[in-house]
Amino acid sequence: MAEQTGVPPAGPPASPPLIEGRGITRLYSMGDSQVAALRGVDFRIFLGENVAIIGPSGSGKSTLLHILGLLDRPSAGQYLFAGVDTDTLDDDRLAVLRNRAIGFIFQSFNLVSGESALENVAAPLVYAGVRRKERIERAEESLARVGLADRMHHDPSQLSGGQRQRVAIARALVTRPAVILADEPTGNLDSRSSADVFSLLQELQAEGLTLVTITHDQRIADRAARVLRVEDGMLVEHDAPAPYLDHAVAPAGAGGVVADEDASPTPEDPGLRTLGLLAEGDAS
Amino acid sequence: MSYVEALRLALRRLRTNPLRTALTTLGVVIGVASLVALIGVGEGTQTAITNQIAGLGTNLLSVNAGGSVVGGIRGAAGSASTLTVDDATAIAALPGVTAVAPEMSVANAVVVDGRTNTTTSMTGTTPAEATVRNYQVQTGTFISDLAVEKGLRVAVLGPTTVASLNRTPEAIVGQTVTINGIPFTVVGVTQPKGGAGFTNPDDAVFAPISAVQSRFTGASTLRTIGVSLTDPAQLAYVESEIQSLLRYRHQLASSASDDFTMVSQDQLLSVASTTTATIRNFLIGIAAIALVVGGIGIANTMLVSVRERVREIGTRKAIGARRRDIGRQFLVEAVIVTLGGAVVGVLLGIVVTGAVGSAVNVPASPTLAGIALAFGSALLVGVVAGYWPARQASRLDPVEALRYE
Numbered sequence: 001m002a003e004q005t006g007v008p009p010a011g012p013p014a015s016p017p018l019i020e021g022r023g024i025t026r027l028y029s030m031g032d033s034q035v036a037a038l039r040g041v042d043f044r045i046f047l048g049e050n051v052a053i054i055g056p057s058g059s060g061k062s063t064l065l066h067i068l069g070l071l072d073r074p075s076a077g078q079y080l081f082a083g084v085d086t087d088t089l090d091d092d093r094l095a096v097l098r099n100r101a102i103g104f105i106f107q108s109f110n111l112v113s114g115e116s117a118l119e120n121v122a123a124p125l126v127y128a129g130v131r132r133k134e135r136i137e138r139a140e141e142s143l144a145r146v147g148l149a150d151r152m153h154h155d156p157s158q159l160s161g162g163q164r165q166r167v168a169i170a171r172a173l174v175t176r177p178a179v180i181l182a183d184e185p186t187g188n189l190d191s192r193s194s195a196d197v198f199s200l201l202q203e204l205q206a207e208g209l210t211l212v213t214i215t216h217d218q219r220i221a222d223r224a225a226r227v228l229r230v231e232d233g234m235l236v237e238h239d240a241p242a243p244y245l246d247h248a249v250a251p252a253g254a255g256g257v258v259a260d261e262d263a264s265p266t267p268e269d270p271g272l273r274t275l276g277l278l279a280e281g282d283a284s
Numbered sequence: 285m286s287y288v289e290a291l292r293l294a295l296r297r298l299r300t301n302p303l304r305t306a307l308t309t310l311g312v313v314i315g316v317a318s319l320v321a322l323i324g325v326g327e328g329t330q331t332a333i334t335n336q337i338a339g340l341g342t343n344l345l346s347v348n349a350g351g352s353v354v355g356g357i358r359g360a361a362g363s364a365s366t367l368t369v370d371d372a373t374a375i376a377a378l379p380g381v382t383a384v385a386p387e388m389s390v391a392n393a394v395v396v397d398g399r400t401n402t403t404t405s406m407t408g409t410t411p412a413e414a415t416v417r418n419y420q421v422q423t424g425t426f427i428s429d430l431a432v433e434k435g436l437r438v439a440v441l442g443p444t445t446v447a448s449l450n451r452t453p454e455a456i457v458g459q460t461v462t463i464n465g466i467p468f469t470v471v472g473v474t475q476p477k478g479g480a481g482f483t484n485p486d487d488a489v490f491a492p493i494s495a496v497q498s499r500f501t502g503a504s505t506l507r508t509i510g511v512s513l514t515d516p517a518q519l520a521y522v523e524s525e526i527q528s529l530l531r532y533r534h535q536l537a538s539s540a541s542d543d544f545t546m547v548s549q550d551q552l553l554s555v556a557s558t559t560t561a562t563i564r565n566f567l568i569g570i571a572a573i574a575l576v577v578g579g580i581g582i583a584n585t586m587l588v589s590v591r592e593r594v595r596e597i598g599t600r601k602a603i604g605a606r607r608r609d610i611g612r613q614f615l616v617e618a619v620i621v622t623l624g625g626a627v628v629g630v631l632l633g634i635v636v637t638g639a640v641g642s643a644v645n646v647p648a649s650p651t652l653a654g655i656a657l658a659f660g661s662a663l664l665v666g667v668v669a670g671y672w673p674a675r676q677a678s679r680l681d682p683v684e685a686l687r688y689e
């Protein structure tokens with residue numbers, strides 16, 4: 001499918017969108033009545049894109065991102081990840097995808113307290129079946145990447161908010177996912193830490209990672225190549241995906257973060273790798 | 285995640301949160317310890333009752349004056365003055381009989397030692413009493429053959445009687461006390477048999493039968509003859525021999541019923557075993573309640589510790605843990621906590637059993653069955669209660685688990 005040359009494809013994209021939603025609806029039942037947090041949302045996000053999701057509070061941004069991250073399921077509609085209808089995947093396969101293909105960053109960090117920064121970062125590798133020695137090396141590498149080489153053995157409670165969020169980013173990066181989903185990653189941080197975390201995410205994106213960020217921060221939205229505006233459960237502003245622009249420049253193998261260390265010198269399409277994972281299922 | 289990884293993770297979790305680990309373990313420890321102690325003390329009580337009956341004498345057969353119930357009318361036991369010292373001597377000559385102790389009794393014996401006094405019962409008997417009724421002397425000697433022969437005014441006191449006189453055994457031996465106004469020299473104090481029943485074997489006065497007869501009763505009739513057998517298997521045979529002998533000696537017509545009754549220790553033991561069976565059932569009931577209460581306690585602490593961690597489960601699922609990864613982590617943790625708690629609980633239970641036993645003076649010792657029951661049920665309850673809710677939480681979508689407060 002993908003061209004093996006690393007040269008941007010000239011025609012329409014050969015690989016399917018990494019993320020595609022068709023008529024996604026999410027209902028919450030509140031006693032007798034039902035609240036629609038999302039009402040029929042369509043979108044496509046391609047590998048290597050930098051997307052910001054904006055919109056007023058309560059509009060359904062987090063609900064959408066949780067569905068994208070396979071943390072929640074739509075009530076109706078179809079969500080395809082790397083071309084595969086996620087509705088056909090069982091719990092274990094979803095877990096494998098969350099583990100290897102997606103890195104999720106929460107506003108409230110969600111680190112496991114009582115475990116050091118290093119252990120938190122290495123945790124996804126445990127579930128990926130990576131051996132202990134390699135786990136530690138990769139976690140150290142990942143922490144070094146976010147500038148926390150000197151805080152590896154600290155408990156999250158001994159870290160500042162900005163440091164905690166950087167640990168969470170290191171944890172999201174450690175499995176070398178295809179996409180990072182961040183739900184207001186700087187929402188709980190002061191402006192300085194926000195700037196750090198923000199520029200870190202932008203650097204990672206520039207290195208080839210697909211990045212989807214929910215934000216209230218206009219600067220972040222301005223930096224994104226594409227903005228999705230959610231209002232009252234609907235996508236009201238929806239720039240056309242830019243398959244011929246952004247994403248095609250950067251994808252696969254462009255940065256050390258995405259490239260698999262065992263990969264052959266030829267750049268490998270993370271989309272393929274992701275599809276491979278689906279077939280691989282519950283390896284480990 | 286392999287079990288090795290799960291174990292590594294579980295140990296780290298338990299170590300990094302010592303307070304929660306301690307509290308969870310404590311629930312298991314208390315449940316197990318109380319169950320072990322309860323069963324141990326219960327069994328001890330039962331053993332104590334059996335031992336007390338055994339302590340009444342070895343291979344004992346008691347011949348009591350007075351017939352058994354005939355047509356609903358019974359002569360007051362012991363009032364039909366039919367047993368004599370000569371009867372006792374004749375029984376002693378029978379085959380299969382080791383020792384015979386004639387017993388003459390004075391129901392209200394007031395013992396005065398200087399300014400203190402106590403009321404007890406006095407038994408006039410022979411040295412054979414020590415064998416037949418299983419008494420040992422802790423200080424001094426028991427009644428001697430010489431004392432019986434000469435009718436000496438010497439007395440052996442029970443330890444409770446000595447205590448009632450505010451004396452120590454060492455201090456009272458050699459002293460003279462008066463019994464119902466008549467001076468006696470204390471020559472010995474018996475070993476405590478331990479035990480409280482209708483009659484306390486440690487609250488007693490023994491004196492030579494000859495002295496009791498001449499100073500108190502005046503008659504030669506006995507209340508009881510204690511007979512010790514060579515072999516308990518010969519009980520029925522010896523009983524029938526004694527019956528024929530006494531009927532002959534008392535010149536009873538063949539139509540007349542016996543003017544004496546015989547009670548063997550076996551019979552007492554069988555009555556006692558009915559009693560102890562009742563006690564046992566009672567204890568099983570209590571243990572069952574303790575099991576349920578302890579189980580609920582353990583289940584509760586495990587449930588709480590899992591509920592506190594639903595968010596952690598959500599986080600782990602979000603980063604790629606599968607249901608069985610979560611299940612394994614919590615299963616291994618639950619096994620470690622309940623296993624550790626159960627081991628500590630058993631040890632504590634053993635200590636508590638000993639302490640309670642000595643506090644209430646019962647030879648309580650933890651039983652293997654009690655330990656196995658407590659250990660097994662704690663493990664079952666703890667593991668199920670630690671694993672099941674985690675398994676349930678692992679089935680939630682990650683967002684639901686993360687939303688959990």
Ligand SMILES: Nc1ncnc2c1ncn2[C@@H]1O[C@H](COP(=O)(O)OP(=O)(O)OP(=O)(O)O)[C@@H](O)[C@H]1O
Pocket residue numbers: 028029030035036037055056057058059060061062063064
């Ligand atoms: N578990 C739930 N049960 C019921 N309603 C819910 C639940 N979660 C979200 N909602 C509702 O769905 C709507 C969208 O919520 P969502 O969290 O997606 O908003 P948001 O755009 O992320 O807002 P914010 O910017 O404040 O984070 C809201 O009206 C909210 O009340």
Ligand SMILES: [Mg+2]
Pocket residue numbers: 061062063183
């Ligand atoms: Mg939100």
